[in-house]
Amino acid sequence: MSLLNIPSPEGVKHDLLALGALVTRLNPGVIPFAEADHFTLHVSGGEYNVAANLSSCFGMRSAIVSAMVDYPIGKRIENAVRRAGVVPYYRRFVHDGVRGPNMAIVWSDAGQGVRPPVVFYNRSNEAADRLKPGDFDWQKILGSGEQPNVRWFHSGGIFSALSPTTPELVIEAMQAAKAAGAVVSFDLNYRAKLWAAASGANAAEDSGSAQAGERASKILRKIVSYVDVLVGNEEDLQKGLGIRGPEVEKAAGSRKREMDASAFFNMIKNVVGDFPNIKAVATTLREVHSTNRHSWSALLWHEGREYSAPVCELDIYDRVGGGDGFAAGLFYGLMKNKSPEEALRLGWAHGAMLTTTPGDTSMVSLDQVEAFSAGGSARIQR
Secondary structure, eight states: OOOOOOOOSTTOSEEEEEEOOOEEEEEOTTSOGGGOOOOEEEEEOHHHHHHHHHHHTTOOOEEEEEEEEESHHHHHHHHHHHHTTOEEEEEEEEOOSSSOOBOOEEEEOOOBTTBOOOEEEEOTTBGGGGOOTTSSOHHHHHBOSSSBSEEEEEEEHHHHTSOSSHHHHHHHHHHHHHHTTOEEEEEOOOOHHHHHHHHTOOTTSHHHHHHHHHHHHHHHHHHHTTOSEEEOOHHIIIIIHOOOOOOHHHHTTOHHHHTOHHHHHHHHHHHHHHOTTOOEEEEEEEEEEETTEEEEEEEEEETTEEEEOOOEEEEOSOOTTHHHHHHHHHHHHHHTTOOHHHHHHHHHHHHHHHTTSSSSSOOSOHHHHHHHHTTOOOOOOO
């Protein structure tokens, strides 16, 4: 097994470059959608969130490759990306004033207590699903082996599920990133609704779900053959990669099951057996007691060794983005040459703290993350 070799920060433009769709998330808070009159708009994207977190909380030089539509919603998103300190590389589209193309909308309420959050999408005629190989000059963006511009390249399963061309673009980018010497990471982020829509299947029907799952597994396995660092939970590994493991649906609701590190680590043997290119696999563990109360931990398999973060109890303000927060903290620790255990705890701490603030990206500081990672408490800081 080869080791994870992270390029030096000297002489490069970006510590991390992400490829993914930028979206708006509309959140009515605890009010159910059918009764809501007001929504808070958050700029988001599973891949973008990692780049934004690394910039705003961890002070790293991050960038995003994405689609952008030249209309007011696009401008709102551009402004948020700029404020986050993320350098953009856009393929631009012009809105026709009626049909699009559009920047996608994710509708996501907060839920409350025993009422879970509700999430659905409007990704019709989305600009990002038009992205295809050849749209970006990867050598200009990523550099070369002799003169690299990027230390770490990141993408994910949400973007890969959007259309037949987006996974091909991910592979094209990964090949260029590898040639430039960058570490390649991927968050499986398996979303059955997205894969069903992309395959023309009905996710509510067993046959449609199976059809979408087969297509997803075929595509994601091809992508993961280029990956160094993989992020994904047991369901992601099973449904996204077809890796054998426990039946996650039947096990749901069991504390012993949901916080069981051994089940995840046992699956890793199958993952690295199928994909010997992988140097690290990480996941979060979450037991949902209610919408607002979760138990939280995280795991890391790194170059053959297993690491576990502590279990803490979270009082949730906004759960969306916690997994992306974990990935950002983990990547930061690894890029800063922290030990695998320290990197894991930084990811665990940042993901936990991100759920205490509104929105999908970080509003906390590095010193807060480091203090919690080291065992700090919620006592007032004077």
